[in-house]
Amino acid sequence: MNGFQVTLRNIKKPEVSKVIAVEALNRDQASLLAAREGFRVALVKPLPSSHQRSQTNRPISTKDAIKLFRGLASMLRANISTADALLYYAQGLPDPALQGSLISIRNRLEAGLPVHIAFAKERKFDSTIITMIEAGADAGQLHEAFSSMARKLKVEMMFASKLRNALMVPCLVILFQIVLFIWSQVSVVSQVEGTLKSIRQEPDPLSKVIFSFSHVVQMTWPFFIIALTAFIVGLFRSKELRARLLHFFMSRWRLLTKLVMGLRQTAYVGTLQMLYANGINLARAATLAAKVVQETPIYTPLLTSAQIYESSGLPFAEALKKNAVLDPQVIHMIGIGEKSASLPEQLEMLRDIYEEDTAQTMSDFTQIINFITLAMAMCLIALVFAGAMLPIFLMGPRMMASGAM
Known part of the structure; x- marks a missing residue:
């Protein structure tokens, strides 16, 4: 594909023009793509190759x-x-x-x-979309594949939006509170300490502890900011770091484990249902569905289960039991579907159940994150108050007594 810049002029008002960038095989195709009602093509100009690459490599939203x-x-x-x-x-x-x-x-x-x-x-x-298009074409149900992909992407976008909203605002609030705390310790507390020294008043024991803590913060805050910045950059750029952090928190927080596994099982079961319901045999459908969770720890066990089912002749539910990474409810309902020849219906029911459960878990997760954020904000505000105001309150009576004398 080549990039072209097409200049259009208004037929009734030649002084009115617009410029449109299109990608086409040749100038004639570019003219056809850029055509607009009420305008005529005045000029077709090839774009530089760097601009073409930047446009071509951009993934579809x-x-x-x-x-x-x-x-x-x-x-x-x-x-x-x-x-x-x-x-x-x-x-x-x-x-x-x-x-x-x-x-x-x-x-x-x-x-x-x-x-x-x-x-x-x-x-x-991405590879998941290409795989589903291939499966839909093989089954002669390409329209169902497109429809299912649209539904799947919409569900994923909804969950991603909720997760982003659950984490973004609390993280921004915590970062603001950290900046406020550092500023109070470096600037405000230092000024309070200087004021007490200027009137030659010895701080009480609690104020001494606060001032000593402030000195530590003043010496270490640049290193803390550098480390925090490096962590945030690494979090955005390193998949391995994100995976390790997710595994660490999942091992210690049951609700997060339930949320992540719910999202993964929703994606797997939904894709399996779409493929199998549209004529793909179960072994191939299971292999393709496993690719949806390819970058997660459950990918290899699910792929192995599909291979065992295809090669050994075991029921699919039994093959899944040998690599138990799915909830027992999923395996049980798949087994019922196999025995009663109603597997597409059972998979559709499981997909709907997990979408609803995951939505509820997401809501609970958001509420807990908001509570944790509020608690951290209150703690940081308390530290700011203790560092800036408490020494003044404690020294007030002594300062008044000193002035009366």
Whole structure:
């Protein structure tokens, strides 16, 4: 794909123009993509390669992916071909990069490439999405795959938003309180101590402890800020650090363990239900569903369970029991579904149950985080008050007595 900058001029008012960046195979395609009602194409100019790379490498956002998959699913249900659906959806999109990507995918389909390879070559979709597109195409249920992916992404976005809101505000409040505490110890308490020295008053034992603590803070706060900054940067940039911290807190906080496992099992069961309900055999569906949790500790046991089921002939529930990483309820209901030939229905019920339970757990987690934040804020405020005001209150009577004498 090449990048082009297309200049459009208003037909009735030639002095009015607009510039649109699009990605296309050639100038003619760029002109077609940039066409707008009431405007004519005045100039088509190739963009520098650096700009093209920056636009091409940008992944599609979750919101855009949800809209795209919903739109494609509705058009495929109306018996519109995948290539035409991509073309219709691309026309009029405000994002030129996404528009060019969809046209590129359509051109690959027209050239005879399988649909999952056409999407994969664009490098805007993760491996889970590509896997689900492949499975949907194999089952002849591509519209169901698109619809299920839109639902899955929406649920993931909802949980991610709740988790982000649960952590972001408390973290910002704690950081503000830390800055306020350091400022009080370095500046305010130091001024109080200087004031007492200027009037030649000896601080009482409690004030001496407060002043001594302030001296420690004054000597160490730069190192603390450097360490805190390094930790925050490492937290954002290192997956290994995030995984270790998550494992550490999960081993000590049962509610967090329940929340994380609920999210993982919701993703696994939901994907397994979508694949199996749309004609994918259970062994392949289980293998593909395991890829949804590929970067978590439960991936290997789930993949091993799928391989045991495929090679040994054991019931799938029994294979899962040999690598027990899922809740017993999940394994039990899968076993019932296998025995009663109602596995898609049982998986759908489990998916709905875990979505509801995880939403409730998320609410409980948010409330506890808010309480912890409030408690920490109160402690830091108490330290600020003790350092800044308590020595003054304690020394007040002595200062008055000294002035009366």
